[in-house]
Amino acid sequence: MTSAVKLHPYIYNLLIEKDFNEFSANHLRDALLKITDEYSEVSEARKFIYRQLHRLEALGFVCKIEKSDGRSKKFYKTTELFYSTAFTTGKIPKNSRLRTVQAKVDSEVSDLDIFLNDLKKEKLIHEAKLAVVLSEIEEYQSLMERFPTKKSYLTALYQQAKNQSAALLGRVTALSKVLGQNSNEHRTC
Known part of the structure; x- marks a missing residue:
């Protein structure tokens, strides 16, 4: 049995829970800004998205595609490997509007x-x-x-x-x- 690949909570939310399968980096960035207050500037969110996309591309989970309607635009698409891989997520940062689904809580903590x-x-x-x-x-x-x-x-x-x-x-x-x-x-x- 293979182990699950760990994704950042925001990327997990966008790509898996919100089912982004073909998107531009700007589209993903805008969606990120809607789900969290962590990034005070758009440029910070953009850098985060590009780092995450670069990592996912290196692992083979997304690939770049070019679309041209007057001028060339870069899009990303999730690959077959992405859909055949199990993913997990880490903790959500404190100031995020995302909420993790609570697993079974210990009897001591209500x-x-x-x-x-x-x-x-x-x-x-x-x-x-x-x-x-x-x-x-x-x-x-x-x-x-x-x-x-x-x-x-x-x-x-x-x-x-x-x-x-x-x-x-x-x-x-x-x-x-x-x-x-x-x-x-x-x-x-």
């Missing part, structure tokens, strides 16, 4: 514990983002006070940061309420 731990992690992330945005707001206020003639230039950025802070505060509050409700339920039991 679904509720996993749920609450995930919420605590999300809350910490949102609290950190909120702290950054609040500092950004303070800096805009400081700049507007120091440079009153440039206030009209800074107002849009200031307002955008205030809106972002309100959204983040809403998320933190909602998560706090859910986590607080759970601790209250445990006290009354």
Whole structure:
């Protein structure tokens, strides 16, 4: 019995779960940007996709094909070897919108514990983002006070940061309420 080939979770999601079988690197990159927040810049996502495609091509799982409609375009196609190979995937990065399907959970760890731990992690992330945005707001206020003639230039950025802070505060509050409700339920039991 042959061992399974390990794929990056994003590539596994795109090529196997979303069934990409003929695609351009840009198409794959755009799909990647929709399933994760890990890449802050499009160029980072593009580099990741090209590294993964190069690896898959070297292993014989994808091949380049040329399509020409006015100008030459490079596409990739999954090969027969791809379909006859078993694949596995590693852990999903923390900030991804992808979710792994939970295998059978040990009897010691309940679904509720996993749920609450995930919420605590999300809350910490949102609290950190909120702290950054609040500092950004303070800096805009400081700049507007120091440079009153440039206030009209800074107002849009200031307002955008205030809106972002309100959204983040809403998320933190909602998560706090859910986590607080759970601790209250445990006290009354």
